[in-house]
Amino acid sequence: MAGRTVRAERVSATRELILSAAERLFAEHGVYAVSNRQVSEAAGQGNNAAVGYHFGTKADLVRAIARKHSEHIEHVRMRMLAEIGDSGDLRDWVECLVRPLAEHLAALGSPTWYARFGAQVMTDPGLRQIMAEEALSSPSLQQIVVGLNRCLSDLPPEVRAERNDMARQLMVHMFAERERALAEDTPTPRSSWHDAATGLVDAIVGLWLAPVTSDR
Numbered sequence: 001m002a003g004r005t006v007r008a009e010r011v012s013a014t015r016e017l018i019l020s021a022a023e024r025l026f027a028e029h030g031v032y033a034v035s036n037r038q039v040s041e042a043a044g045q046g047n048n049a050a051v052g053y054h055f056g057t058k059a060d061l062v063r064a065i066a067r068k069h070s071e072h073i074e075h076v077r078m079r080m081l082a083e084i085g086d087s088g089d090l091r092d093w094v095e096c097l098v099r100p101l102a103e104h105l106a107a108l109g110s111p112t113w114y115a116r117f118g119a120q121v122m123t124d125p126g127l128r129q130i131m132a133e134e135a136l137s138s139p140s141l142q143q144i145v146v147g148l149n150r151c152l153s154d155l156p157p158e159v160r161a162e163r164n165d166m167a168r169q170l171m172v173h174m175f176a177e178r179e180r181a182l183a184e185d186t187p188t189p190r191s192s193w194h195d196a197a198t199g200l201v202d203a204i205v206g207l208w209l210a211p212v213t214s215d216r
Helices: 002-029 036-042 050-055 058-084 090-108 114-121 125-136 139-151 157-183 193-209
Strands: none
Touching: 002 036, 002 050, 002 058, 002 114, 036 050, 050 058, 058 090, 058 114, 058 125, 058 139, 090 114, 090 139, 090 157, 090 193, 114 125, 114 157, 125 139, 157 193
16 A cells, blocks of 8 residues: 555656646747657656656647646636626626736746746647637636626627637737746836736726727
8 A cells, every 4th residue: 555655656746747847848949849758858757758658648748737727727716706796897807817827827936837838839729729628618717708798798799709819819928928028037017917917907808898890
């Protein structure tokens, strides 16, 4: 029994080393520019097959990195949703969309790589689908989408879909840009993740409430 426990702990530690190394390398270089050998070496594994043994395909590894962070983000979202209840204020729902990731990144300390990892993954159609599936499996995010749609019911469906894409791009790339600047010790427009989230919430609320111009 003790031997099995020690082995399980060793396997868990190895998986964590691989996940951390892969997240950093994918964030800095892109997912398909990094080989399993490079991930194994960065994780301190002498066996170059370690990544495949523990995670399978590269897509499986990407999914595992996303799930590594999802539990804390989901917890923050659920806490915020409990606080706003059945709000009819668009800003409340945008706060629930934006702040959980900012709070998570702040809790990780510095440097972090998850925001840049997300930005890299979103450039690949196949991997982007993985991230979309993971996001849509989140009960809290499903609830946020319902709340947002209720507040935006006057927008034509195609405009709502378009602005949803714009909001997602803003979130992904603004957080990634701030993370990069912090890692490189270069100036950022806002002094904290909390303040950066406030600016992003302001922008996304303004985006969704912008006038709709007809081309006809």
